[in-house]
Amino acid sequence: MNVLVVGAGPTGLLLAAELTLAGADVQIVDKATKRSGQSKALTLQPRSIEILHSRGLLGDLLDSPRLPAGHFAGVPLDYTALDTRFPYQLGIPQLRVEQLLEANQDVRRGLELIDLHQDEDGVDTTFTDGTTIRADWVVGCDGAHSAVRTRTGIGFPGRDGRFTAVVADVVVSGVRPDWQLPELVPRDGAVMTLVPLDGGVHRALFTGPEQQHLPKDQPVTHDEVAAALRAWYGADVVLRELRHASRFTDAARQAERYRDGRVFLAGDAAHIHSPTGGQGMNLGLQDAFNLGWKLGAVVRRDADESLLDSYHDERHPAGAAVLANTRAQGVLMVPDDDIACLRDTFADLLAVPEANRRLAGVISGIGLAYAPGDHALVGRRMPDLTLSDGTTVSERLRAGRHVLLDEPDTPRILVRPDGYVQWATDDPEVGPPPNFGHRMTPAASSR
Ligand SMILES: Cc1cc2nc3c(=O)[nH]c(=O)nc-3n(C[C@H](O)[C@H](O)[C@H](O)COP(=O)(O)OP(=O)(O)OC[C@H]3O[C@@H](n4cnc5c(N)ncnc54)[C@H](O)[C@@H]3O)c2cc1C
Structure with a gap:
C-alpha cells in the first residue's frame, strides 16, 4: 500500500480523495465505528468552496444558504469584496461535508491506531484489535489528540485553553x-x-x-x-x-514539524486553536489539498521526495497565522470595558475597504499566498478565470494535475494542482522549467 491515512474527518477524507485521484493505492481508517452525527463546523469558507469546486465535488452544496459575511471576533467582514466566484460562506454542517467527501471512498472503521514505527522503506502501524498495516507513507489526520503525532514523537508546543x-x-x-x-x-x-x-x-x-x-x-x-x-x-x-x-x-498548539520522514500530520492533528471565525476545518482541508498532489506525484515517481518538504514549509506558516489571528480575536472578546473600546476602534477601522479586504482574505483563505518567486504571480492563488476557449481554470484543474495556461496577451502561467502559481513568465518564447522543477507532466495545456 502506498499511503495509510489515519482519521476520516474532513481532512483525512479530502486527502484520501486527492491521493486516489493522483493514482495512489490508499487506505483510510478511523477508530469510530460510525459518525457521531455532530457537526462542529457549520460553514464552508470561500477558499474551501473553491477547492471542492476545482475537483467537481460541490454537488448540490451550492444550494445551501449563502452568508455574504464572515467575522473577526464578532465584527462583520464583507466577503463581497473578495476576488472569487464564491464571495460568501456556505451554511453547511460539517457532517454534510464529511458525507460528501466519503462518497465513493472505502473507510475501514473501528480501527484505532496505537503504535507506529518507521524504517527507510515504510511505516508499520498497529491498532487496538491487533491489526497491523504497513504502508510506504502514513498521514495522521487523527484530530487534536493525534496518536500518530504522539507516537512519532512530534512536539505540540503552545498553550492550554484560557476559557x-x-x-x-x-x-x-x-x-x-x-x-x-x-x-x-x-x-x-x-x-x-x-x-x-x-x-x-x-x-x-x-x-x-x-x-x-x-x-x-x-x-x-x-x-x-x-x-x-x-x-x-x-x-x-x-x-x-x-x-x-x-x-x-481556546487552547492554541501547533506541531513543531508537519513531516517526520515517512509520516505527515494534517488538520487538527497539526494545529488546534479557538473556533472563532470558523477556520479549523477549512485549514485542514487546505492542508490536505497541499499535501495530496505532492505525495501523489512522489508515489507515481513523477517527483523527487524533496518536494514533500515543501508541505511543512508552506503549511506550517499558514497554520501559525491562523493560531495568531484566533488568539487576537480571543483578546478582542474578553469581557472588559476597555477591551470593548478597543473592539469599537477595530470595527471602525474595518469600515475602511482595504482593511476589510485584507482581513476577509485572511479568514476566508482567499488571501493566502506561498513563497514568492522570480515573477510577481509565483506563489499566488490562481483566480478561476474563464479562458479563451470558454473553459475555466477550475475545470482544467479537475484532473488534479498541473495546468499550463498559454493565453493571448497574458503571462504564461503554470498552475499547480492545488491552484497556486508555480511558475510564470511574460516572455512568450520561454517555456516552463524542465519537468516543472520536479519531473511533472501537465495534464492539460490551453494551447
Ligand atoms: C465548537 C466548534 C466549532 C467549530 N466551528 C468551525 C467552523 O465554523 N468552521 C471551521 O472551519 N472549523 C470549525 N471548527 C473546527 C473543526 O471542527 C475542526 O478543525 C475539524 O473537525 C478538523 O478536522 P480533522 O479532519 O482534522 O479532525 P477531526 O474532525 O477531529 O477528525 C479526526 C478523525 O480521526 C479519528 N481518530 C482519532 N484518533 C484516532 C486513532 N488513534 N486511530 C484512528 N482514528 C482516529 C476520529 O474518530 C475522527 O474521525 C469548530 C470546532 C469546534 C470545537
Whole structure:
C-alpha cells in the first residue's frame, strides 16, 4: 500500500480523495465505528468552496444558504469584496461535508491506531484489535489528540485553553427569526450565540463564569444549557430538547514539524486553536489539498521526495497565522470595558475597504499566498478565470494535475494542482522549467 491515512474527518477524507485521484493505492481508517452525527463546523469558507469546486465535488452544496459575511471576533467582514466566484460562506454542517467527501471512498472503521514505527522503506502501524498495516507513507489526520503525532514523537508546543465554552445543538421555543448572525459581544462575563440549523434545531454556543470551573470532559447537562439560555434571553427562550453537546477551549498548539520522514500530520492533528471565525476545518482541508498532489506525484515517481518538504514549509506558516489571528480575536472578546473600546476602534477601522479586504482574505483563505518567486504571480492563488476557449481554470484543474495556461496577451502561467502559481513568465518564447522543477507532466495545456 502506498499511503495509510489515519482519521476520516474532513481532512483525512479530502486527502484520501486527492491521493486516489493522483493514482495512489490508499487506505483510510478511523477508530469510530460510525459518525457521531455532530457537526462542529457549520460553514464552508470561500477558499474551501473553491477547492471542492476545482475537483467537481460541490454537488448540490451550492444550494445551501449563502452568508455574504464572515467575522473577526464578532465584527462583520464583507466577503463581497473578495476576488472569487464564491464571495460568501456556505451554511453547511460539517457532517454534510464529511458525507460528501466519503462518497465513493472505502473507510475501514473501528480501527484505532496505537503504535507506529518507521524504517527507510515504510511505516508499520498497529491498532487496538491487533491489526497491523504497513504502508510506504502514513498521514495522521487523527484530530487534536493525534496518536500518530504522539507516537512519532512530534512536539505540540503552545498553550492550554484560557476559557472553556459549550457547543450544543438544541430545540428551543421563543427564538426571534431575526437572529441570523452570531452575537459575540460579551455581557456580564458571558457570551451566547444561537444560530438556526436545519429541521428546527439551533446551535447554542456559550461560555460564562460557571463553565470556567468545569473540566473539559464533564458532560453538558440539560440544566446547564437551559440556565445559560434563560440568563441571556430571559424566560422567552425555553430549552425543549438537548441534542449533541460538548465543551471546547481556546487552547492554541501547533506541531513543531508537519513531516517526520515517512509520516505527515494534517488538520487538527497539526494545529488546534479557538473556533472563532470558523477556520479549523477549512485549514485542514487546505492542508490536505497541499499535501495530496505532492505525495501523489512522489508515489507515481513523477517527483523527487524533496518536494514533500515543501508541505511543512508552506503549511506550517499558514497554520501559525491562523493560531495568531484566533488568539487576537480571543483578546478582542474578553469581557472588559476597555477591551470593548478597543473592539469599537477595530470595527471602525474595518469600515475602511482595504482593511476589510485584507482581513476577509485572511479568514476566508482567499488571501493566502506561498513563497514568492522570480515573477510577481509565483506563489499566488490562481483566480478561476474563464479562458479563451470558454473553459475555466477550475475545470482544467479537475484532473488534479498541473495546468499550463498559454493565453493571448497574458503571462504564461503554470498552475499547480492545488491552484497556486508555480511558475510564470511574460516572455512568450520561454517555456516552463524542465519537468516543472520536479519531473511533472501537465495534464492539460490551453494551447
Ligand atoms: C465548537 C466548534 C466549532 C467549530 N466551528 C468551525 C467552523 O465554523 N468552521 C471551521 O472551519 N472549523 C470549525 N471548527 C473546527 C473543526 O471542527 C475542526 O478543525 C475539524 O473537525 C478538523 O478536522 P480533522 O479532519 O482534522 O479532525 P477531526 O474532525 O477531529 O477528525 C479526526 C478523525 O480521526 C479519528 N481518530 C482519532 N484518533 C484516532 C486513532 N488513534 N486511530 C484512528 N482514528 C482516529 C476520529 O474518530 C475522527 O474521525 C469548530 C470546532 C469546534 C470545537
